[in-house]
Every structure is written in structure tokens, then in C-alpha cells.
Amino acid sequence: MQTSASHSPSLPAAPQAASVRMPGPIRHYGRYLYLAINIAIIIFLLAPIAIVVVFALNPTPFIQFPPVGVSLRWFEKFFASRDFMHALGFSLEVAVLTTLSATVLGASAALALARGNLPGTRLIVATMLSPLMLPAILTGLALFQTYVLLDVGRPTWGLVAGHTLVTLPYVVRTTLAVLHNFDTRLEEAAQNLGASPVRTFFEVTLPLIKPGVLAGAIFAFIVSFDQFPVSLFLVSPGNETLPVTLFNYLKFDLDGTIGAASVVSIVLAFVVVIGLDRTVGLRSYVKL
Amino acid sequence: MMKALGSLSRRRFLTASASLGIGTIAAPYVARADDPTLRITGWGGKWGEIMKAEIGPAFESEFKCKLQTDSAFPYLPKLQASSRSAPIYDVLHTNSNEQWAAAEMGLVEPKIDPKLVPNLADVYPYAISDKIVGVSIFTSAIGLGMRTDKGYGNVTSWKELWDAKYNGVRGGYVIPVNSLGQAFLMMCGTLFGKGQTDLDAAYTALEKLKPIKIVDFTGAMEKMLLSGEVGLCVIHDSGIYRYDGQNQPTDFVSPSEGVLSLEQVLTITPGSKMKELANAYVNYMLRPEVQKRLAETVWYSPANKKVKLDAKYDAKLLTTPEKVSKLIQVDWKWYNERKDEIDQRVNRIFRA
DSSP states (O other): OOOGGGGGGGGGGHHHHHHTOOOHHHHHHHHHHHHHHHHHHHHHHHHHHHHHHHHHHOOSSSOOSSOOOOOOHHHHHHHHOHHHHHHHHHHHHHHHHHHHHHHHHHHHHHHHHHHSOOTTHHHHHHHHHGGGTSOHHHHHHHHHHHHHHHTOOSOHHHHHHHHHHHHHHHHHHHHHHHHHTOOTHHHHHHHHTTOOHHHHIIIIIHHHHHHHHHHHHHHHHHHHHTOOHHHHHHOBTTBOOHHHHHHHHHHHOOSHHHHHHHHHHHHHHHHHHHHHHHHHOHHHHHHO | OHHHHHHHHHHHHHHHHHHHHHHHHHHHHHHHTTSOEEEEEOOOHHHHHHIIIIIHHHHHHHHTOEEEEEOSSOHHHHHHHSOSSSOSOSEEEEEHHHHHHHHHTTSSOSSOOTTTOGGGGGBOGGGGSTTOSSEEEEEEEEEEEEESSSOOOOOOOGGGGGOGGGTTSEEEEOGGGOHHHHHHHHHHHHHHSSSTTOHHHHHHHHHHHOSOEEESOHHHHHHHHHHTSOSEEEEEHHHHHTTTTSOOSEEEEOOTTOEEEEEEEEEEOTTOSOHHHHHHHHHHHTSHHHHHHHHHHHOOEESBTTOOOOHHHHHHSOOSHHHHTTEEOOOHHHHHHTHHHHHHHHHHHHHO
16 A cells, blocks of 8 residues: 655655745745735725625715715614515525535436446536526526426425526536545445445545535535526515515615625625534535 | 334334425415415515505405515516416516517507406596506606706706716616616607607717716616716606605706606506406506505606695696696607617617
């Protein structure tokens, strides 16, 4: 069996690497440049969130910069609104159901694709990723028309199915990435020691592919929770998701409630990620 | 024994879970199975609030039915995608331009039978004119919104929007997606050409409006006016009057050339299985007491001539034949037939 010690003879390359190191001042400025680029990227990523937070806390009923004060009136309005609260709860319900279905289906599909020796695997993978290529609004419209033809109306399971369709590729992709380097001898060893296929799956395979599955599940949750184009056609009267409710609201009332709702969404997403870390171990995903 | 119990328990658990799941999904349908359901569309915002809190429940109670309101845009593609014989809506509530498009596609009935909707006899002529599909239950007046704290002086004409002093603080709409913008384009033809259909004159006028701040939604224009980002803009009266009592430095200008009408139109779908209820709903929405309650909540001018609004609303809304005569209706049928061509042209104008 190869060990890490067996690699040590190849290490003497290090002095050669040291000989091509850049001179001190260049390295010094390079570090600052690297830092500046990173700060610029972070500002680019966080600026929209900062604007939303300012909008949510500004007491005026319109975006004003600089803000004239700090107020929680829009948060009060958001939490006092039955429509928003219902939409928030419904969005969470749909996102959780979507995450479960996309994770189970996506991980199973990835396992089958990686292990099944199926004919036309590449074509199947491409097909599974195809919902990412199609504009989501067309996916929503197509599903809506399908449901109408089937005369099933716009049920919640139909919305979850739509969300699953657009989130499945994330789970398939991230799970396949982990399976790519999977050492199948570990499963063989478990089975040689008497473990049943089910036990091998739950005690060997699943823990090893967990980082990929979890990464896909997180993507699925966030994509579903924020999903707008697919939901637009599939929500039913009285059961609108938060993004659809926000869209309808801002057509008539573009006030800080939109900002408050966005802040709540961001906090919720953050809470979910922290929750996953505490319950199923996000750190293993981070190591991925 | 333990294994058997475990197996039984698991089976029971799965059965119970499945039953619970199916029950949860089916519960709303089972609970409502006895009541006829009227499927309509409707706005969000204040309109949606009062419909949900008062007007809708009162209708349900009186007609022993359920009102299912879809307030998630877009309505027309959903109606198009559903079967003609089993449309997704029984009553379509939207603005006149979309109603005309729906009528052209045969998705809604072009007229409402006055025998089935007796309150039609009491509406102003504009509400059932040849420019209207179905019936207009309310209208807003599209005119100019202005800041009163910038020393602009009295604004009386549409043409003042072209005054150079408003460069940088002039507001308009993305014409392809906004009814107010589309109606305003037709007004430009009237102001500077031979009439609404004089598109060349309208395009030239639009060119001269630049620089102009354009937005998609009227809600966004309201906020831009409130924040002072625009000083004079095209807007509907309800977008200004809804801030009544909040001491905002804004006012609505009803230009001397007339105001454009932004109608709230109801139509019935030909394939509706709830025709009787649909007609009852249209009639209900035209009742004076319903009209008064909605008009005083959302600042829309009622279509029913018999409505008596409180003095504050009566002073500002179009509640007399004289005031209503200032309304200019747009020929949406004509417009929709040329919409693609118009969209391309105005996109070029404002992109440049």
C-alpha cells in the first residue's frame, strides 16, 4: 500500500522553485495587488446587499442616499403582512421539499451514472444538465401548459416538481464531481467484511460522497428559495412564493418593505447554511 | 416477534405518512368541493388588500361561492396556455390594452350582456364604448405629476413636458411594457400631429423628450417623484392622490388637452363554466356601494354614474359627466396591431 512517505523522494524540487521566486519588492507589491483585487471582488459581491440593507433601514418610502435615519418600520410592515408571512412560509416549505426531492433524485442519478455502465452516459448527463441551458421562464411556461393539459391545476407538488427540475442539475453535477475520484475498493472491502449493500451504502458510500451531495442540496435550497421565473407560472392563487409576492408588490408599492423582505431572505439563507453546518457538517463540504 | 412488530410499525408509519401527505395536498380541494369557485385575476397592493378583506368575502357570502384570485402576473400568457374550453380564469381583470389583445385571440368575450349585468345601464358611456372590450369598472386619469417645491410654476399643458427646464428631471416609461407609456405615445401623436395614429409625429416628439428618466412600473415613477429624482412626469392620478394626507410636495396636473384613460376592465372568458356567477361578479363590482368603497381606497374614478363619493374624493376624481368628458380613450386595437413595429422604433429612440 502506498503511503505518504513514499512520495518524499520527489520533494527535492523545492530549491528549484525557490530559485524562480520573484524579487522582494515585486512580491511585496504583488501581494498588495492580490489583496486589492480580492477587496474589489468582495465589494462587488456585497454592494447590492449593502444597498438593500440601507433601503430597508431608511425610514423614507423611497430609496434615498444618504439615508436620513434608521427605522424598523419596513420590517414591522413586512412581519405584520399576512401575505408576506404566508409567502415566506410557503417559500420555505417549497424549498425544503425541493431540496429533499432534488437531493434524493440527483444523488441517485449521479450514482447510477457513475457506476451503472449505462449506454450513452454522456448524453444522459447532458440531458440532466439541460434545464440549466433553457431559460427558466420557458421551463415554467412549459410545465404550466403540461399541467393544464393534464387538468391538474397548479398544485403545490407541481411547483415542487418545477423547482426540482431546475435544481436537479446542481446535485447531479456536485455528486458526480465527488464520485469521479471515489475509490470503489472501499466499498468492496466493506462487503468482503460482510456488510450488506444497503449497509455499505449508508456507512461507506454516503459518508464519502456527502460533501458533494450536501453542496448540491445547499444549491438546491437557495435556488428554490429564490426561484422566480419558474414560480411565476406555477404558483396558484393564494399560494404565492416570496419572490412572486415581492414582484407583485413592487408593481404597486415600491417601498422599503421590499428591502426588509430581502434582508430577511438573506438572513434566512445564512441561517440555513449555519444550520446545515451544525447538523450535517458543512465543514466537510468546505474541505471539498 | 420484534422483527414483525418493527415491520408492522414501519408499514404503518409509511401508510400514515402517505395518507397525511395526500390529505395535506388534497385538503383544500376536498374542503372546497361543495362550493362553486369563480376564478378571477386582480391587482396586488391596496386593491388586493381590500378585495381580500372586504369585497371578496362579501361576494362569497352573498353568492355562496369561492372567489379564487390570481394576482401573479402575467395573466395573458397563462390564459393563452390554458384550454379555450376550460380556461384558467372565468373573469379577466386587467387594463384595456391587454383586454384587446385577449379579445383578438378569442380568449375573452368582446361584450358583456346588459340583460345579465343590469348595472351596465348606469355606467358612463366611456365604460362600454367601442374602445372597450367588456366593461371598464374604474378608470384612472393619466396626466402629469409634478413636484410643487421646485418653483416650476403652474403646469397646464402636456407640451410643458418638453420644456428644457425639465431636462434631467423628466420622467416617462419603457413604452413596450407599460400601458401609460403606450397611451402617452398616442397622446404625442395628438399633440404634435394629426391625431393618435400619427406615429411619425409621436416618434419625433419622443426624440425631443430626451434626456428623460424611464421606468418599467408606475410604482417606481411614484417613488422617483417622491424622492425628487424627477420633477415632472407622466403618471396616473391615483399614483399621486394615494399619498393624500402625507404632506408630500407632489401634485397631479390635469392638462388642458385632456387626460388619457387607464381603464380597469372586466371580461368574461367564453369557455367559463361559471358564466352566471361571472356575470354576477361583474354586476357586483359595478354596484354603487362596492364602487364607492374601492374608489375611496385606491383613488380610482368609478364607472357607475350613481356613485356618490365623499367630498374629498369627489373633488379630485372623475365623478361628473363634465369631468368624464375630458377623458381621452386610446384605440388599443389599432395600437396592438402595430405594437411590434412601435416597440422596435421606440427602443431605438431611447437606446440612442
